[in-house]
Amino acid sequence: MYDGWKIVIGLIIGIGLLIFPLFYNGLKAAKAPEPELTAKAKEAKECIESKSFMRTQHMKILDRWRNEVVRDANRLYESTSGMRFDKSLQNTCMDCHSNKSKFCDQCHNYMGVVPYCWDCHIEPKENK
Amino acid sequence: MGMDRRRFLKIAGLSAVMGLGGKAAFDLFAPGELEASVKDVPITAVKKWGMVVDMSKMDDEIMEKCIEACHRIHNVPNIGNLKDEIKWIWKEIYEHTFPGQHHQYVSEAYHGRNFLVFCNHCTNPPCCRVCPTKATWQREDGIVMMDQHRCIGCRFCMAACPFGARSFNYGDPRKAPKELNPDFPTNPAYPTRTKGVVEKCNLCAERLAKGEVPACMEAANKIKEDSLVFGDLDDPDSKVRELLREHYSIRRKPELGTEPNIYYIV
Numbered sequence: 001m002y003d004g005w006k007i008v009i010g011l012i013i014g015i016g017l018l019i020f021p022l023f024y025n026g027l028k029a030a031k032a033p034e035p036e037l038t039a040k041a042k043e044a045k046e047c048i049e050s051k052s053f054m055r056t057q058h059m060k061i062l063d064r065w066r067n068e069v070v071r072d073a074n075r076l077y078e079s080t081s082g083m084r085f086d087k088s089l090q091n092t093c094m095d096c097h098s099n100k101s102k103f104c105d106q107c108h109n110y111m112g113v114v115p116y117c118w119d120c121h122i123e124p125k126e127n128k
Numbered sequence: 129m130g131m132d133r134r135r136f137l138k139i140a141g142l143s144a145v146m147g148l149g150g151k152a153a154f155d156l157f158a159p160g161e162l163e164a165s166v167k168d169v170p171i172t173a174v175k176k177w178g179m180v181v182d183m184s185k186m187d188d189e190i191m192e193k194c195i196e197a198c199h200r201i202h203n204v205p206n207i208g209n210l211k212d213e214i215k216w217i218w219k220e221i222y223e224h225t226f227p228g229q230h231h232q233y234v235s236e237a238y239h240g241r242n243f244l245v246f247c248n249h250c251t252n253p254p255c256c257r258v259c260p261t262k263a264t265w266q267r268e269d270g271i272v273m274m275d276q277h278r279c280i281g282c283r284f285c286m287a288a289c290p291f292g293a294r295s296f297n298y299g300d301p302r303k304a305p306k307e308l309n310p311d312f313p314t315n316p317a318y319p320t321r322t323k324g325v326v327e328k329c330n331l332c333a334e335r336l337a338k339g340e341v342p343a344c345m346e347a348a349n350k351i352k353e354d355s356l357v358f359g360d361l362d363d364p365d366s367k368v369r370e371l372l373r374e375h376y377s378i379r380r381k382p383e384l385g386t387e388p389n390i391y392y393i394v
Contacts, residue, residue, distance in 0.1 A: 070275045073267065075337050091317055119322040120276060122203075122313055 033110050036102040044096060048079045062089055062117070090121045098124040175362035176251070176270040177331055178389040179345070180371045181244055185355035190348050191219050191244045194356065197347035198246075198329070203313040203320045205304035214295040216329040217246035217344055225380060225392075238394075244356070246344070247272060247293040247329035248380060248388030255285035255294065264326075270361075270389060271331045281324040290384050294328045297321050361389060 001007065041047075047054045049061075065087040068074045077085045086092050097103045100123050108115065198204070198217045207213055223230045225243040253272045256265050263278035264285055286294045300323045304312060313320050318334065321327050332342035340346075341358055348356035359368035368391075371377075377391040 066277055070273070070277065071265075073333065073337055090319060116322075120319040122316050122319060 030110070033106040035104075035107055036099060038096065038099050038103075040098070041096040041103075046081075047096075048077065048083070048085050048092075059115075062093075065089070089117060094124045099126060100124060101126060174269045174360045176360060176389065177249065177336075178270070178359065178361035178368050178391065179331075179342075180357045180368050180377065180391045180393060182355050182357070182371070182375075182393045183243065184393060185352045186244060186348070188219070188242055190351050190355055191242060193347045193351060194244060194344035195219070197343045200314040201318065201332075201335075201343045202330075203301070203315055203318055204327075205301045205312055205320075206308040207299075208305050208308050212298045214297065214301065214327065216295075216327070217244065219243065220245045226378065228381065228383060229378065243392065244344075245291070245293075245380070246390070247331070248291055248386070248390045249329075249331055251387035251389060252385060254288040254290070254386055258284040258288040260284065267333075271333055272328075273330055273333060274326065274328060276319075276321055276325050276327070279325040281326065283326060285326055290381055290386065291388075294326050296326050297323050299323055 049057070054061075065077070066089075069087050075087050077087045079085065094100065195215075195217050199206075199215075202216060204214055204216055219242040222234070222238045222241045222243060225245055249270055249272045251270070253264075253266055256262075256272060259265070260282060261278050261280055263275045263280070265273060265275075267273050281296070283296055286296060301320050302312070306312075332340070332344075335342060345356045345358045354367075354371075357367050357371055359366040361368055363369065371393065372391060375393045377393050379388045379391055382388070
């Protein structure tokens with residue numbers, strides 16, 4: 001191997017840079033942020049569906065809602081518990097969860113997802 | 129090449145059978161599953177929404193109020209230049225509104241007079257025919273709708289629309305000049321649009337769903353009763369049909385065969 005020592009040093013530096021973040025965080029994963037509830041959301045006790053369902057399925061619900069509302073003009077959502085809601089991210093979800101930065105963004109940032117909802121839909125005004 | 133006609137046909141036949149067992153079999157043996165889930169609730173009892181603009185009652189002040197009401201409710205920004213202008217409803221002079229009707233001896237009352245124009249919600253909408261993603265389509269009640277989630281900004285619809293009813297967002301509407309839009313977005317209950325999508329009048333579909341009338345009609349009728357009337361063209365007892373029975377009315381560019389559903393009493 002010609003210039004073997006150069007390659008080995010290069011490899012050490014390269015791999016070192018690659019695994020540096022692991023050691024920088026003390027070999028522990030960053031703690032997942034917990035979504036914060038507003039007083040209004042706490043008072044309601046339950047969202048449109050159960051907490052575990054909302055955790056895993058909220059994006060699918062929102063995706064279905066946007067099609068049903070815009071394309072079929074079907075605007076009423078009936079939950080499993082029989083409650084009725086206006087299918088609206090801006091007017092229903094964000095009415096309770098008006099703390100977007102603590103409720104939505106924290107987790108989305110942690111997971112590295114960038115939903116483009118807010119390119120058009122207006123986010124609630126927050127007192128940060 | 130070592131393949132004779134007989135062998136080729138065998139392989140072709142076998143491939144067709146295999147293909148049938150794959151994706152094609154789902155389409156053939158379980159049809160309509162998708163359609164069943166989409167068609168949940170019919171849109172409304174209405175067959176064909178339409179509007180009548182009574183120009184004998186309409187004046188520039190009413191038109192301005194209609195435009196303001198619509199653009200405020202739908203967060204339509206004032207871009208400040210004609211090239212990038214976004215409009216759902218606007219004023220157009222007689223010569224441009226009805227180019228086929230104009231002649232050099234036209235009555236002075238009409239020469240240069242402003243008309244209130246917006247999307248005609250045509251019965252044969254050319255915009256929907258050209259849309260490659262079905263982002264714009266005709267609802268069962270006749271409204272030509274836009275689905276901003278699906279628009280890819282190709283602007284075929286803008287080229288197809290003979291009425292110029294569609295506007296393109298060349299930039300982010302939220303970055304429209306602040307001095308022209310001091311309180312934008314004006315309606316926090318309605319979304320804005322994003323850069324790169326086409327927009328137009330939706331006949332206030334979101335208000336109809338709540339049992340309200342279109343914003344322009346509400347604004348116009350506050351000033352002058354029945355200057356703008358909206359209703360079901362399919363219902364012979366509706367107000368729009370009554371007006372059309374009693375008055376002579378014209379439509380924009382009827383010769384193109386798009387069958388506009390906005391009528392002008394002149």
